[in-house]
Amino acid sequence: MTTNPQALILYGDGINCEHETKFALELVGFDTKIMLTSDLFKSPKLIEKYQLLAFPGGFSFGDEIYSGKVLALQFEQLAKDYLIKFIEQKNIVLGICNGFQVLVNLGILPDLNYEPMCQLNHNSQNKFINRWVNLSVNSKLNNPLLKNLTNFELPIRHGEGNLIIKNEKASEIILQHAALFYENDVNGSFAKIAALTNKTGNVLGMMPHPEAFVTRFQHYNWLNQQIANDQAKPYGYQVFLNAYNYFFC
């Protein structure tokens, strides 16, 4: 009998970080399954077997129309009720990069109770950016997935991570759901927001890639002795470990 929490990782139609997301989840103790979105849509009930649903990074549907848009439409049409139930039952939904964009398009972030109020737009530089950035956690939220983290580094790899909001009224709500901030303005994002979470904290969407920093060798400067010493527990690993611990606390 298995006691490990079960994680479902989606792939297909242009998603491309499923393998490293699987590796990261397994490293901290999850049992994992990579599933084609088309298979899930055929029998969305399958989701009930899992405790964590990961929307990995990538370019679902080639980022056409808007990034994350078409995969969100598919969920909306084919599996949204199951997804809502999954969230209500306090399971974890983790959206990374393109996965975050999907969750925003679905209206699951900032929270299901609101009208659409934000969107991840083209970076202010109008360029794709792959670089490591400094992040700080919104300590007010006590998000379970960001425990034991305050200021840390992860890579960003996106062309559309610039969070824009609908109006003044939305800004207040968005700030209440901001889980992570960039320390510097890297893409023009409103209030330098790098991640959003729902009210209950079990849905987290983030532009930076935690799965890209789960071993020290993935750091850009791991051959520097000081970095090597500091990175006994890589920050991305901590995010996944938090997810694992969520089910045992």
Add this chain to the structure above:
Amino acid sequence: MLTVKTNNLIYAAVIPDSNNQLMSANNQTPNQISFPLYFIEQNQGDLVHDKNFNTIMNNVLTNSVNDKLLLFTNENWQNFINQWKNKNFTYLIIKHFLPGVTDTKGNTVKDAFKLFNCKINIACGNIYLLPKTVTLNNSLNDLVKKLQYNLFNPLIEQIKVVDLSQDYQEDFFQFKLFTQSTNDNKRNYYEEINLNIKDNLLEDISINRLLALSLPEMKNVQNYFKNTKTQVLRNKFNLPHNPTDVELEIIAQTWSEHCKHKIFNSTITCNYLDNNKQISHSKIIHSLFKEFIESPTRQLAKIKPNLLSVFSDNAGIVKFNENYSICFKVETHNSPCALEPYGGAVTGLLGVNRDIMGTGLGAKPIFNTDILCLPNPFENEPIHPKLLPSQSIINGVRKGIEDAGNKSGIPCINGSVFFHNGYRAKPLVFCGTAGIMPLTINGLESHNKYTKINDRIVMVGGRVGADGIHGATFSSIPLAENSPKSAVQIGDPLTQKRMLDFLLKARDTGLITGITDNGAGGLSSSVGEMAKITNGATIDLNLVPLKYPGLKNWEITVSESQERMTVSTDRFEELKQLADNFNVEVTDIGYFHNLGYFEIKDQTSTVALLDLNFLHDGYSDLNLTATFNHNETVHFISEITQNDVIKPYLDKLADLNAHDIYLELLAHPNIASKESIVRQYDHEVQGKTIIKPFTGKNQDGPNDAACVLLSLDSQQGIAVANGYNPLMSYYDCYSMAVFSVDEAIRNVLCIGTNLDEIYLLDNFSFPDPLKSATNKLGENNLKCLIATATGLKDAVSAYSTPLISGKDSMKNDYHTEQIKLSDIPTLLISAIGKIDDITKCLTSSFKNPGDLVYLLSAGSLGIASSHFQSIYNLNASWLPELDLNQAYKLYKNLNVLNQNDLIQSAHDLSEGGLAVTVAECLFGENFGAVLDISLVYKQTLSNKQSYIDKLPFKNNIALCKLFGEIPGSILVSLKPKDQSKFEAILEESTYTYLGYVTAESQLIIKDDNKTVINTNTATLNHAWKTSVCNTF
């Protein structure tokens, strides 16, 4: 009055919800505003009620946060125009693809509408608004010219312009958006081509049909069809005596230079002249490929058991460890990028990805590389009006590689950009990919193919259209004004990514017996090639799925429409079921047999039938001659060299100051940081890139090579780097080749690879080596080719580094009546290496203050071909040299040093020489250094006084030491405690102690007790980082 709505088309623009957001903060008119425009047509008989359809359109096309849908009607169109006019915009432009061009966005929108049970026809476009720009003589034609290649490419896109200050045109909303389905029912099976004609008419056929076949080859074809045996077979299949157009096209694609490498396989008579210009002796080269590329590898294969498959499959395959093999391939896509840089680059990279997917039983791409040699955008050289502006090429190629790589989820981990006006004829766009395969898959060795008789032939992926017809033959001729539009293709990374996911699953499930890429030559080439395995194949064109009707049979056969693979299977039904889950189209189009021919049918009628032996071996060998002068050093001669203006730098040479040269070199576009382009490519997806393009605390110290893990839980890594030295082609093509190999190898060594485990690819990109009335320098180009191949052979043999695959591109020229341009002969060497224990990896950055700095070198000083020489136009023939044997020993020792943890960093000397190398080692941690170069290369100067005397700065030899680009040289740093062990291991190699690293960010370099450089690291970093940051 303008009519908006025509036919059943809906014109839907997605515009910003609030106009305020559009304007910049200071309320000035922005330079350009654009938003998407969709041309939507509901399928007849399938019309959803207007109101519902509007809801669906809103759902699909907008995000309802900052945008809204605007459906144009006559009334609101007027308002729309007035609104922009009032905001001081002068021009409105509507852009859309030409009919038939791949519209990836349109395809996705269609998919999205299907979720709501709506079938639509769609074309995607854009609306642009431009403010009044600089004096345009108010002519719309002027504007269109200005926008050409910036806002649109006329080969694939169309624009319409409205001058908002003028009255509108009546027919403005008439667009030709979709391909017309004409005459499909009356499609002719084939056209018979009469070959019983005179020779000159045979040549005309070849030229007019863009067959790129020579007269001897046309005569071979003529003879084949005259043959009685041929005729007996043709009668049986009810085919005419003459070839059909389908057959002629298949032959042309199969025999193209692109596919058969006729120049590399030609017989070359080399005549060597004596002092009196008499032939002293001659030598026959039977095949440059066999003698200079394949043969050294065959020799090395005796001691390198890991070479699983070389020069035969789509990529070279090397056994990596007990479980996995690695395959590697680099392709060029020069001609397509010259015409349509974006599409050319996308299809170039996706194409080489498919080479990897089509190697053995199919490999998974694990990284991409891209090396670009482009015309210089920083010099105002005269550009022929038909050639694209350099900046447009840069923008298009950069974006193409970004979209193809990022959207496929394959990290682009290594590359390089080289600017030179010697690349005006065609830009060189090298796209490379490595892949990984389990050594055995379902009990079969993965590096073979297992296609057998009666296996089904399956076309996988995209559909066939008129795009990409004649790519193979087109790239086998020089670019000219009438270069065919049809050769242009747009790629679709999403379709390919789905196909990749599907194929890997199908492979692991055992559904694939053989696989190859549908690249140059389309089905004619992929099926024609695979047919060799069983000795026959038959396909039915009527089964091939088309993008749109109206294609002729020969077009379907040779179309290079992208994102397609050809697979053989004995379990088609299962394959089909799996493909459906992945949203991938697979079609059973025929079967393999052993009847000795390649047959193409259209339903029941045979339209082509070619004997396989004739098809693959019937072309003519080329016979070429090259005459070498006594003791000639072969080098490139360009027709336009004489006309290039010599810059007046020579006057200033007396005042040359090392610091100024240093900054100028660091800012040189070939040397300056390419961070701005590198960061637009995802180099970390898949999570295995452990040596990234940049290192150090500021992420700005450049690494020589990259390394990916074999798998996420592995301790083994694969290193990759490249080397090329085109400036040397102006002096000595032999050395150009040797130095290119040397640089590629040093680059991978510098991150900790072992010389014994390095494998190479060669990519020749040359100007036309066939002498003719229009190509007078052809023979010299051929001599360059021979010299380069000779250098390549000598270098790979000396280093014991086998070549495992390669490619040549031989027509990098541009001909018109007014101008003839040829690219510099360029040899790109790509290297992969095995790193057994990644904890032994090295990077270029100095690691600790106090560490000692040494220069290791097997080279000798010289300044010819350096960037220092080229920016100051120094008239110097003093060539640097390389002792290959010394280099071999040095590189072996470097590994011993590293395995014993005796070095902290390693960085090779390349563009910009020692000074630039030192600067790059400082950047990562923002350190400084105190160095003395008095002894550098001293022992190599003994017999060079005659060269030194000719220099305009003969008393300042430090400039040569600082900025000469010396092969075989590596800068390392080590901990002081390791110094004696370090020197003991290097006993037999040349090393020079230079000084030490400092925490203070100041660089001081002395020569013979004089301080020649004293500057701040930040100053150097600024020059290096800022010069090309806006170019990409």
